Amino acid sequence: MSLPEHANFLLIDGVLNKRKLNDLHQYEASMEVCLLYGGTRWEPLQDLGPILMKPSTPSSLITDWFSDPAAQKYSTVFSSAKFLNQVTDHLRPFICPPNALDGSGLLRFSDPLVAHYWLSSLSAEQRDQLLGPIDHWWVPLPTHSWEPPAEIAWQIFSRVNPAPSSSPVHASLDHAQLAALDKAHRWKFEEDAYQWLAERDEQLFAGMDSQSISDWLKHTIDSGLEWGLVGEKALIIWAETFADLGHDFTTRPNGPYLTWLNHNPDNACLVPVLRIKAFDHFRRSHKDTAHD
Template identity: 45%
Template structure:
């Protein structure tokens, strides 16, 4: 059971593919379809949650997944001898699992990148507990957009022993899982940040190699965190400022940031998130004044 062509289930992330349910029903195939939010307190969001599909041999869905990067970006393949209802009930246990810190937020496990990081965090004996009736899973993680020549990474996870007893709390996330999920989020946020900065100015990264882009993004995010920024909005503003004024704008003794502090010394005592917002207003004003002068 080493080839994804032998899979008989698909797990689709409805948030990444919001038209999934409609398109599946329009195929006219004898598919069994089970939105995993169905019958839960998130029932009204079932279109945007994980969707489990039983695809038997008459369906072309599995072969389409193998040939389509679009399918691979929002769908995992599974093989299980168990019926759809049993597989669905197993995965529902992970919709909002408790964690060791007392949280129980929604777990986007149908997102292939999240699933990859999450499953990779378990030792083999616990992985079998997590996979339950699923004997093997295939996940194709695409490379970052700035590595277009890298091949997608096909990873498979397999069940070591379907008969072993469940000796651990199945759905509780330990610190290892929380770390893995944070890594998955970091991967995705870097991708979103890169895409946003390219939309803002297509020339932003034209002179950098793939390795240099990776280092730049990592440095910008880590320096923003070190400055005290946490929210996505604040980190995006920080990255934009790094593009416009240089990565060292906050530490240079002379430059626009220091000019702003000289003009507004009271801003130095603002909390980091408020300070970057205020700085953004100043930066936007300067950019607007520069554009007007060029006109």
């Protein structure tokens, strides 16, 4: 993978970073480091927040960091002619921006997955304001673990108009950006569900190509949501049941689910989340009788 030309800042997600922060001291003489949570109410968690780094002299910092392919999962790079403290001051209002639903929450924009969906949802005008002193922001496109290995592709977000000399940062998330963050959450949940299900049954996805796996996960999760399930735990139980009993388990005559309901009619009145959990408990306690 060749690094983007002129990239001189490295942004690391502290949650996803598997290296210890002390590892950065090998570059101490040639870099500046800022923990973006420092000086904020999240300072006690600053090691888990965004870590902004900039070589202060010619350095191999960025190329060395990206020599580890795993770093592409928790790092992005960008270019700016400004000092590190100026870029830091610009980014900090985005740590916990208000949103269109009159709420607020931590925005992990240092996570490449979040950055990809968040930045992709912006209009040109919003992107110019958001980037501010940043000229170009390179984000590796997310790839699922079941997809064929390939060289990481980059998505480039560039400021079109010159950055104003000074302007207030109006950090907020509109409905389009909230929807984009929901997509990022769904992407991550599909990845987590795949990892869990593949570990649970290594034969489940055997023989499927990457598109078939994607389709299976999408159909499984969508059907659970349509059935009325909420919450990741309930959806994982739903996916496990699909894997064991088939996609038609709720409608198959004389199948384990309808047989269970016939013998336990009160369970039909349970809300979907409680019903799937009750059926899962039944299956686990009656393994010999809960299969076709």
